[in-house]
Amino acid sequence: MTHEIYPSREVIEAAHDRIRPFIHRTPVLTSATLDALSGAKLYFKCENWQKIGAFKARGGLNAVLSLSEQDLKNGITTHSSGNHAQAIAYAARQVGAKAYIVMPDNSPRVKIEAVRQYGADIAFCVNTPEARQEAVDRLVEQTGATFIHPFNDYRVIAGQATAARELIEEVGTSLDVVMAPVGGGGLLSGTALAARYFSPQTTVVAGEPEGAADAVLSFRSGQIERAPYVRTIADGLLTPLGTKTLPIILENVKEILTVSDDEIVAAMRLLWERMKIVVEPSGAVPLAALIKHKERFKDQRIGIILTGGNVDLGKLPF
């Protein structure tokens, strides 16, 4: 297994060069309507148009492309109900490696189909952290595949950091704030490092669903905490932070703001109705946080990472 290196500036730049041929440089959209509505100047980094429909393609690719030929021969495995599963399946296909994906049996239909389309083997399990890990451990034992964690992996974090790097390249270092949602913290820690290296005066603020409010507690206590309860429409943000993401977040993130599911759905509706773009609930969380606290962001220049667009159209909240 390759060595994981802490994502320094150079590590993130190298990750960017490594994945660039396989990703889209997604556009940054603005909206006069949403600017007027929020009182801020907003720059949306459209990772809903990224390969596989989400930023996770970046981290998955960087991890897979970092593996040795010997590692790739035995394949790659991970567990994920969502975008990371697609990211690993997509990345594996790019390098001609086998992907073994453990998915909870209640995963969204559209995500299962997508993983299958990338040619991955899917093993289903019940949706508990223990069952997922057990299924992956079994696959590693049987195949020798390399396990790539969805977020607690420096290679994944370095890959996710490239979204904010592109946003900063595009909009410039005059951004006052970059916002991202937080689940396991892969995107948030990468975003925070990208801001630190490439636009040091830009602060990083996260949005988190009230129904998965572990990161805000961890941010306060300095330890990995569990959410008091888990029930939210933002199904990409359910997991607690990891041992690698928490320290980066503690050091480089200014604040974590929580929002209710009603606020998430209202923000999602704005993105769909006013900007005519399909964004998944998790991707609407930062905008929901900004609107909830708009007096605090008044007249500022805010970059927002729209994380993904993989929604089950049969189960919309409207």
Added chain:
Amino acid sequence: MTHEIYPSREVIEAAHDRIRPFIHRTPVLTSATLDALSGAKLYFKCENWQKIGAFKARGGLNAVLSLSEQDLKNGITTHSSGNHAQAIAYAARQVGAKAYIVMPDNSPRVKIEAVRQYGADIAFCVNTPEARQEAVDRLVEQTGATFIHPFNDYRVIAGQATAARELIEEVGTSLDVVMAPVGGGGLLSGTALAARYFSPQTTVVAGEPEGAADAVLSFRSGQIERAPYVRTIADGLLTPLGTKTLPIILENVKEILTVSDDEIVAAMRLLWERMKIVVEPSGAVPLAALIKHKERFKDQRIGIILTGGNVDLGKLPF
């Protein structure tokens, strides 16, 4: 009232110059997934991102900007349940004129709100052609406002033609086909003229809902026909052709293909799910027609005008 001039090449170029400061030059998107699925090379002109969320901003603006100062003083009126209402309200606001919009009382909530936001006066009526025209006639009598027909107006047709002109400018004259939906024929006749003037070897093919199949009959008989029945999700395409749109279509359109509502919804789902963009049912009609007849368009370069993105998220067909 200003004189309406047949949309020659020069008239369309002048319309384009006239409206350019007030419209978006919308992007042309491609999708490897939809190319693979259709067997053709597709270029989507994203008029769902146009001002007011639909191409109708073009025609409305060209008509309003063509009026004399004296005309503008008395205001502008039209009847529309949808995007033309917003287009006229938006255009009137740009020139500081009053807009009086007659809307059927069962118009989508989101469209009524949008018209109101542009500062227009709304008069509601029952949803019959007679009641609409009567309400407009009354407004013209009371206010002296100029009536701008949603499609049977050369200034409107010249404005709509600019969408296909931009598509041709962007993709080049190597396009084999340009596709647009047909309702009253404003967009289709404009598109057909733009192709004739700016890319003569490109043919124009229309898509029409089976549940509003008047244009396909008119195309056959050479006269304005009524649809055998009107019941379709493509609520922007309900009206018959007009005396000005029919002759242009007869002379310049190759074919009109009909599609069922199931086919429209399936195409709409592809646009939303695969391209992560919000397109209204009417806008999905050409793609539905292309997929239905894909053997006929195999390996061709096809431009498709995605007409608009104004959907009521509370009433989705998924």
